[in-house]
Amino acid sequence: MRKVALIVGLAASLGFNNAQAVELTWKGDVRERWEVQRTLKDNTDTFSSSRSRTRVRLGVYSWINEELSAGVQLATGNDAVNETVSRNQSAGALFQPKNIYLNEAFVDYHPTALDGKVNLNLGKRDVTNTIIRVNNLVYDSDLTFEGATLQYGKDSSGKEKEGLIAIAGYYLLDSWSIDTRKDPTLYIAQAAYKGDVNDIRYMLGAGYNLYGSVNNISTTLDADKSGTGGGFVENTNTLNKGYKIVELFGNLGGQITETLPWNIYGQYAFNTANHTNNSAINENRRSAWLAGFMIGDAKQVGEWSLDAKYDHIESDSVFPYFTDSDRKVGAGTGSARPTATVNVKGFEVALAYHLIQNMTIGARYFAYNEIDKEALNPTLHQLQIDAVVKF
DSSP states (O other): OOEEEEEOHHHHHTTOSOOOEEEEEEEEEEEEEEEEEEEEETTEEEEEEEEEEEEEEEEEEEEEETTEEEEEEEEEOOOSGGGTTOOOEESOGGGOOOOEEEEEEEEEEOOGGGTTOEEEEEEEEEHHHHSOOSSTTTSOTTOEEEEEEEEESBOTTSOBOSEEEEEEEEEESOOOSSTTSOOOEEEEEEEEEEEEETTEEEEEEEEEEEEEOGGGOBSOTTOOTTSSSOOOOBOTTTTTOOOEEEEEEEEEEEEEETTEEEEEEEEEEEEOOOTTTOTTOOTTSOEEEEEEEEEOOOOSTTOEEEEEEEEEEOTTTSOTTTSOSTTOOOOOSTTSSSSOOSSEEEEEEEEEEEEETTEEEEEEEEEEEESSOOTTOOEEEEEEEEEEEEO
């Protein structure tokens, strides 16, 4: 990562007299992954897939002045609806080039009149820097929100400060140009407190996630938005469902030694939308939770980390396209559950080691099965081996 100061000469050449030096920060990472999946069906070992995957992200972030910053990031990815939380590209297709997408594009306004305590984010930004995110029960780490976010208690880079933290956000999930089809939306409100007691760090908080008009989410991205043509295909994964998700979250941590931290974390989510107003909801399957612990952080050369957690995610608890996609158990029955990211329970164990400066290697093992069993009783066993370079 390197910071450079550039003078905006183009603005001056066009006659603007207020061109200023802009400080730019470049950030990027490359992750190479080998992944193997095996699915047990009726206690029979069935090979699922073995693949090599790449994730690349490169962004530039500017501190324009004391009240304004902005960022743009490009990343690999996939434009399929059920890949909204993945930035991976699989090797193959006879060495064809991989797609690059606009992953972030935002401005951050932090007025000095409010002592830098309040940020207004506009545009598309990484989920962790946008809201308070403890783990991936409700939102996967690769997700980038699109809309407007008002933050209190975060700095302009998106990190939480000590004390009270509050978030209010409005995001468009899709946009239509006809009166008969309302735009699907997401509203988020969160509050948390971050502090420490006797060298023990903690954060405790709660949130509310309100999804609107999910019946108008199409499975085809090229559906005609004006209503004069075709292309709209009802998304059976969200049809006649509602999501009004109350979330509780927190973490607790400290130091075992000066270079070896520990952290315990947890999340709980409950969908308060009911069957009376949403005919496809099973009111007995609306809760989700995870709990885990981490030792070490592998931030410096020679350091390691161990992360282990257990997840329990019922079928109507969280929005299926935004939770972590790595724990898919199967393809579901027909088109009723194409993402297979809900109705799952199981555990993950991950180990990472900082091999050389800016490079870590690691492995993560997944063991998941379904809460409500489908035909053939599928169980997922998955291993991911990663090499990550940050710069």
